[in-house]
Amino acid sequence: MITLKLKQQLADFTLDLDLTLPARGVSAIVGPSGSGKTTLLRCVAGLEKADQALIEINGNCWQDSQRGLWLPPNKRALGYVFQEASLFDHLSVQGNLDYGRRRSAEPAGNEQAAQIIELLGIGHLLQRGTTGLSGGERQRVGIARALLANPRLLLLDEPLTALDPQRKADILPYLERLHAELDIPLLYVSHSPDEVARLADHLVLLENGALRASGPLQTMLPRLDLPMAHSDDARSVLHGQVSACDDHYQLLELTLAGSVLKLRVPHAALPLGQQVRVAVQARDVSLALEKPQHSSVLNQLPARIEAIEPGNHPAQTLVRLALGDNALLARVTRYSADQLQLQPGLEVWVQIKAVALFD
Numbered sequence: 001m002i003t004l005k006l007k008q009q010l011a012d013f014t015l016d017l018d019l020t021l022p023a024r025g026v027s028a029i030v031g032p033s034g035s036g037k038t039t040l041l042r043c044v045a046g047l048e049k050a051d052q053a054l055i056e057i058n059g060n061c062w063q064d065s066q067r068g069l070w071l072p073p074n075k076r077a078l079g080y081v082f083q084e085a086s087l088f089d090h091l092s093v094q095g096n097l098d099y100g101r102r103r104s105a106e107p108a109g110n111e112q113a114a115q116i117i118e119l120l121g122i123g124h125l126l127q128r129g130t131t132g133l134s135g136g137e138r139q140r141v142g143i144a145r146a147l148l149a150n151p152r153l154l155l156l157d158e159p160l161t162a163l164d165p166q167r168k169a170d171i172l173p174y175l176e177r178l179h180a181e182l183d184i185p186l187l188y189v190s191h192s193p194d195e196v197a198r199l200a201d202h203l204v205l206l207e208n209g210a211l212r213a214s215g216p217l218q219t220m221l222p223r224l225d226l227p228m229a230h231s232d233d234a235r236s237v238l239h240g241q242v243s244a245c246d247d248h249y250q251l252l253e254l255t256l257a258g259s260v261l262k263l264r265v266p267h268a269a270l271p272l273g274q275q276v277r278v279a280v281q282a283r284d285v286s287l288a289l290e291k292p293q294h295s296s297v298l299n300q301l302p303a304r305i306e307a308i309e310p311g312n313h314p315a316q317t318l319v320r321l322a323l324g325d326n327a328l329l330a331r332v333t334r335y336s337a338d339q340l341q342l343q344p345g346l347e348v349w350v351q352i353k354a355v356a357l358f359d
């Protein structure tokens with residue numbers, strides 16, 4: 001478990017929060033510009049000495065003001081990856097990686113180092129200089145260098161922001177692999193709903209230096225009291241397991257977690273039983289009172305309305321639905337909501353027009 005109790009005054013900005021995060025997986029830190037995301041990471045890293053703090057990472061205490069304990073940054077076993085990798089350009093890629101290992105009291109062993117290099121797909125770059133690397137390659141080397149120090153925690157501060165869309169798309173699968181295979185927790189600051197939907201397990205929302213909300217991603221995204229549900233590209237994340245593959249039509253069947261409900265998703269075959277997550281945009285979900293007949297939409301599932309709220313635009317209504325154990329967000333017109341007399345507790349059929357699958 002990660003405990004972050006922090007109070008830090010910076011001129012007229014105050015960071016004041018009390019946060020508990022899971023011991024592993026990706027905790028995404030989101031919030032408006034200036035809400036304190038980077039300051040939070042800097043306090044955790046010891047680059048900022050919080051006025052009052054209790055910082056404990058899976059049993060390792062890095063700061064406890066009540067006991068007068070404060071470890072300087074170089075005594076904290078963490079990796080910090082910024083928007084742009086600050087590699088040493090006089091060293092080769094291998095030289096940069098060796099530096100990462102040397103600066104740690106307990107660096108990664110050879111086997112682990114080979115695994116990290118493989119995970120990040122940089123084996124073919126080791127002898128290269130750093131100046132000719134693409135932005136995405138530089139970031140992958142930067143992340144590998146951080147991991148080779150064998151950190152207890154990896155901090156990533158908008159690691160993809162400086163990359164163009166193609167490079168972002170190239171590097172995301174590597175981050176997904178890290179997420180699946182690393183045992184250490186990651187704190188990931190991001191402004192990108194796509195990255196958050198793909199990578200995060202837990203979501204922390206900061207506002208004005210304070211904690212607005214924190215919880216598992218799939219319960220945070222559909223919360224109608226939080227701003228994510230009201231953004232134009234609001235979405236829900238559902239978890240499921242591959243239960244069948246239709247080679248002829250190139251469709252996967254997924255059984256949703258905690259239910260017998262099944263989704264069909266256009267995708268090449270994956271191993272049966274593989275856990276996957278899917279993201280569904282609220283605007284791609286429509287509602288009907290009866291099971292739609294003769295529709296081209298693949299996914300029609302029974303659901304129950306849990307809550308309804310006005311949307312950002314006066315013409316829109318946001319609806320949170322229970323789909324088995326999963327929460328699903330739908331955005332429909334206020335007109336339709338009135339016509340169908342939508343209300344909490346009502347059993348409806350959802351039609352899901354598009355599903356993004358992250359494997």
Ligand SMILES: Nc1ncnc2c1ncn2[C@@H]1O[C@H](COP(=O)(O)OP(=O)(O)OP(=O)(O)O)[C@@H](O)[C@H]1O
Pocket residue numbers: 010011012013031032033034035036037038039040
């Ligand atoms: N050293 C400092 N002295 C005074 N104020 C600071 C200092 N560092 C940060 N701040 C202020 O603290 C606030 C939070 O900054 P921070 O960089 O943590 O926000 P952020 O959520 O990461 O923003 P962004 O999304 O724009 O990166 C801002 O108002 C910033 O101006």
